[in-house]
Every structure is written in C-alpha cells, then in structure tokens.
Amino acid sequence: MSDTAALLTTPLNALHLELGARMVPFAGYSMPVQYPAGLMAEHAHTRNAAGLFDVSHMGQLRLVGADAAAAFETLMPVDVIGLGLNKQRYGLLLTDAGTIIDDLMFVNRGSDIFVIVNGACKASDIAHIQARIGQRCQVVPMPERALLALQGPQAVAALQRLVPGVEQLVFMTGGAYTWNEAELYITRSGYTGEDGFEISVHNDQAEALARALLAQPEVQPIGLGARNSLRLEAGLCLYGNDIDTGTTPVEAGLNWAMQKVRRSGGARAGGFPGADRVLAQLDGSQPATRLRVGLLAKDRIPVREHVELQNTDGQRIGEVTSGLLGPTINQPIALGYVESGYAALGTQVQALVRGKAVPMEVVALPFVPNRYHRG
Secondary structure, three states: OHHHHHOEOOOOHHHHHHOOOEEEEEOOEEEEEEOOOOHHHHHHHHHHOEEEEEOOOOEEEEEEOOOHHHHHHOOOOOOOOOOOOOEEEEEEEEOOOOOEEEEEEEEEOOOOEEEEEOHHHHHHHHHHHHHHHOOOOEEEEOOOEEEEEEEOOOHHHHHHHHOOOHHHOOOOEEEEEEEOOEEEEEEOOOOOOOOEEEEEEEHHHHHHHHHHHHOOOOEEEOOHHHHHHHHHHOOOOOEOOOEOOOOOOOOOOOHHHOOHHHOOOOOOOOOOOOHHHHHHHHHOOOOOOEEEEEEEEOOOOOOOOOOEEEOOOOOEEEEEEEEEEEOOOOEEEEEEEEEHHHOOOOOEEEEEEOOEEEEEEEEOOOOOOOOOOOO
16 A cells, blocks of 8 residues: 555546556556457457547656757757757667667757756756756746656547647647647647657646547547557657667667757767767767567577576677567567677567567568658
C-alpha cells in the first residue's frame, strides 16, 4: 500500500479508473497499462482508427530569452538555431562522454522553445538544463500542464471536429489553438509510427478534453502496453531500454537526428558535450564497435530485453534491449545491440531464450512502415 500511495497521479487518474484501466507504476506515476479491451485490441485500434494516450507523466518546459536557441544548442548535437517557427525536432541531451542523458522533442514557438522530456528523467533533465544554460535563458518547468497523445489514421478526423484547423498541420509542426476557452498547444507528432497529435493542455481542462475526444466515434483509450508495442514496431527507441548513458547517438543508430550543420565540416560543428567522440564515430575516424539493429525471429518465440545475442557459432555478440511479438506483423521482433561486424542487413544471429537458440535476422527498421502526414 505504501508504494502505491507514494505514486504520483495524472489529471486523468479518475477517468482511467472509471474506464476500468489496469494501473501500474511507471516513471513514478500510477499509469494505465491497458483497458478492458486488452493490449492486442488497443494496438489494432490505434493502427486502424484513433487511440487516446495519457502521457501527462512527461515533462514539459519552456526556454525563454533571446539567447535560448543558441544556449540549448550547446547541450545537443542538433540544429536548434536553424529551426523554423512552429517547427518541431527530435533532440538528444548528452553527457560529457557523448552518451545519451535523454531524448526529447522541442518546438520553436517564437516566444520560447517548448521542450518535452521523458517522464522518468524529467526532474534530472530540468536540473541538467538549468545548471548548464540557466544563466543564458529562463528555464521554466510547466507542471501545470497535462499531455494527451491522439494517434492513428483517423486521429485528424476526430480532433478537427473539436479543434478546427489542426488538419493543416503536417508532421513535426505545431500551433496554438483553443477549445472551450482552454489554451492548447498541438503538434502533429507522436511515438507510434502513425499519424497523430500531441496536445498540451492545462491540468484543469485535461479531463474534459479527454472525455470530448473519447466521445468521438473513432477514439478509444489506449494504455502503456500498446504504446510500447506500437513504438517497437515503429523501430523507435525507448529511453532506459534502447538508449541510456551507456550509449552514444551513433551506436543507437540516431545519425539522422544530427544535422550536417553540427557535424565535422558544418558551420556550427561540435560545441556540444562529448563532441570529439560523437563526431569521430560519425565520420568513421573512430567507428562505433557496437550498433543498434532491428531483429526478426524465425520461430514464434518472443525474445525479450536482456536476452543474450550470439553469432551462429554460439559466441556472445550483444544483447536484446526491447522485444515482443509484434501484433501487426504477427512475428517476434526486437531491438538490440550487436558488435558492428554483425550489424549488416541480412546477418543471421541467434538469441538465447531459456537455453534455446532462437534464430534471428538483422532487418531494416521500421518493422511496420510509418504513416506520418507530411503534406
């Protein structure tokens, strides 16, 4: 009881309980892992219609001031200064050793930079940002705001009934909107591989907005279980599983997140924590010795995190970091790290599951093609 009592709750907690959610501890919060329909049905509903996720455990903050973009750019191997108005970008906070403190999303809103960080890391992330750049800009946490994610091919139809104009957004852009006098900031983004939106709303209005969305015929509530299976089929990293302070961006296969302007030879090359190591891995002068790969099992045996990966001779070459039976493709899939010599597409490896060698193949990501709305 004491453990449960110590958990934080989101503004939608009463609604989750009313809807029959099974609640579990996650990132210090009591969160819905699934509803009565179950993980498989929730996963399929998001793929085919629209699913509503409570992601209010995530951290929201604003960076304010004329120097905010330049300051924020010193923390990440990412182009912040060149990001256009109401454009969103994926970012990576790095340690001085060039490893990943957290991954995050940020938007240039003109008057500020709006940042969303992972729930489990938010206190330490905000403290890190404050310590590193708090002298150059205001770092303003936003604990008063909840975050809802509406994901799936029919998300736009459902949301535009309540908030006309959101259909004009394209992937990785955002805008300010109002609903019933509530001020919303909405981005066309998410972590499912599907089209969809993330909606920042004041805590006081979050439940009313969630109920209004759930009243739309396309929308059903979706728990953390299906959120995980959707993001894994989309080949997306989960912080704490697939990336952490033992992983560099290049090892994690996140080269795409580092724009040319920040790379060797770019106009603003380096100048971020761990730049020497990251740039050396990027340009190949000191290649990464291990790499994140997508893996598809040949047998119908789910391969979970922390399972040992071996070459076909039975020698250890790495470890699985995320794995399950992919509901959409109906095959066991996994992300994991292997020695770089085994990272080429088509490479045959095996996973050691309860003493049994399960044959797997290195395959291209994502496992399920993404359907982002790019206009």
